Amino acid sequence: MSIIDVAVPVPLRQTFSYSSEQEVAAGARVLVPFGRRQLVGVVIACRDNVNLLADDDGPVKLKAIAEVLDQSPLFDSTLITLAEWLSGYYHHPIGEVWSTIMPSKLRKGAALSDHEPALMLSDKGKSAEAVAALRGKKQQQCMALLEPGPVATEEVKAQYSAAVIKALQDKALIETTIINNPPAGDWQHFTLQQTPPTASTEQAVAIAAINQQPGQFVPYLLDGVTGSGKTEVYLQVIEPVLKQGKQVLILVPEIGLTPQTVGRFERRFGVTVGVLHSQMTDTARLRVWQQSRRGEIGIIIGTRSAIFTPLKSPGMIIVDEEHDESFKQQDGLRYHARDLAVKRAHSEQVPLILGSATPSLESLNNALNKRYTHLTLQQRAGGASHTQLKVLDSRDQPLHAGIAQGLINIMRSHLQQGNQVLVFLNRRGFAPAVLCHHCGQTVDCKSCDRPFTYHKSQGRLQCHHCGASRKMPTHCGSCNSDDLQTSGIGTEQLEQGLGKLFPDVAQVRIDSDAVKGKDKLINRLDEINARQYQLLVGTQILSKGHHFPHVTLVVVLDCDGALFSADFRAAEKLAQLITQLAGRAGRANKPGEMWLQTDNPGHPLLQDLINNGFSHFARQALQERKLAQLPPMSSQAVFRGEANDSSQVTHFLQQVRQCYSVSASVAQGSFIGPLPCLIEKRQGRFRFMLIMQCQQRGALHSWLKHHLQDVESLPLASKVRWSLDVDPVDFS
């Protein structure tokens, strides 16, 4: 008889003990009775000394596990340790940590399997006449999908309705089959498919530094301006790692995971790259997860949660665009994949590369303190020149479509030379508000107390905080006047205005309204690079990672909001955005310029960026954080609460504060708040936060841990929806 400690997916900060006839190794899943349910848990430990559990009343009776789901462990000791660390560091229940780590099929108890049901063309379906005779377009497309060979049923279902599939089955054009997970090929014995470019001196220094210390944990910050050839450095340092039969895990931001990125790695090495992102079907995710675990693929590229992918023989971890906010999970287990990558690389004893043109102040600080090896690339690769940053004072200038006349002239001259111009405005829709000309009242979303955004193409109002949507009213809700006017400019209106200013110039708008679905974005980007458009208008989708070699001018409209934000990270975020945007221009030997239109041309942040560049700005910002004792010079955690009744939330957070006040002096901790979140109300719920701060990370953690149970047992804790966020990056 064994005693088994199981992490069960419930919001309780403990494991649960069960008895088992057989020994079950840590890292295997078991089905256990829990209350009236049966849940899938992960074994954390297995002991055989039953006496351990004897107390005054004799041996404690344990419930028996219901079923062993894995005969051998699914997770190795590194992942088990990582889960324990996550639970401790983020103060999150261990069972829920495991729910986050596991692919959803495994969470639901599915068995690992080498084969899966699939659909394929029947003999009849392979004849061209049969397909030509099909009238439904969807049916034809579905046939085309199966043309090259069988596809997992679940993946077909993700793209085509059950009706389409059934129609084809009824016509006997397709039939079911079983496919084995395809072996991903002999990746250890690849031959380079392309001759790599000769590394620049800076690249060569970085590559040599990384190659010198293989097989051990060394963290590097690859701090290289946009287009300096960071990806080329990754490609060259990966090569010897793969040759040794070791795997490389690459994390990229949500938006950076394009076929182009993946293609670059596949083309260089001629091997299959395992891709993991949230839009994949559960089956496809699990397939890559298994291949990686068995060591059948050498390169795995994925977004945030790919950091949990098991690796049979880990060789290196890379986090590209490490400053990107999409690495931080904003609900449930609020982990930061970059920080986790550091932790994981350390326990796997492999090198870690954090790459960015605009490193987070956290990582930069670690590099300046010599905790990370700082590698810099200051020159753009292939001789491309740097983009010049300039500020345009928009006060007292006539504006057309929100753009100052002076800037329109500059745009015209770039367009006349046949170059592309990118206009950035981080606000989608036609206008950010609609107001009554008679009484001045804005049309607000009642559940968020914020103005609706007007979307002219749909003739509707949309709340950008909660997504609520309604028809554009004809009359003011307060005074019944019919004189409603829009206020401010969004991308939809900008596009329209630019169309009037430059009627002969082909224009494309890239924002989440105009570009729905990944494929569409990729098609637009290809069209841009094929020079089908000269004017590109868009939101921050345009700022990330894409190369626009023919863009010579970037115009940024309306960055003034961020200059005066209450979020202490706003300046850092704005500087990153501006620098990343500047990096889109002037790549292929065409010098680029970037203009920031602002009412605050003398603002120190803008002046510093323009005169001294991002790396100077970042060092200045670190100094300021030091003076203000803000992260990364201190550690923060935030309790957030929301409820329909605002006094309930503030009372709750005040009580949380009282719980922690008792030992604030021991922890040398301080509080900010309770105060409203930057978005004070959303979907009818009022939102407040309590920020806790300590000089020492360790002190913060023991402080947090010490009173968390008191917080959980507060009567209001069950009335208010609350969460704890360690190392918060966003106060909205």
Ligand code: ADP
């Ligand atoms: P980053 O990842 O820093 O944005 P990339 O690696 O994508 O930079 O490089 C930018 C461009 O320069 C790419 O087209 C790349 O092929 C090219 N490039 C990179 N390194 C070199 C080099 N050493 N010589 C010539 N071209 C290079």
Ligand code: ZN
């Ligand atoms: Zn009115």
Ligand code: ZN
């Ligand atoms: Zn709303």
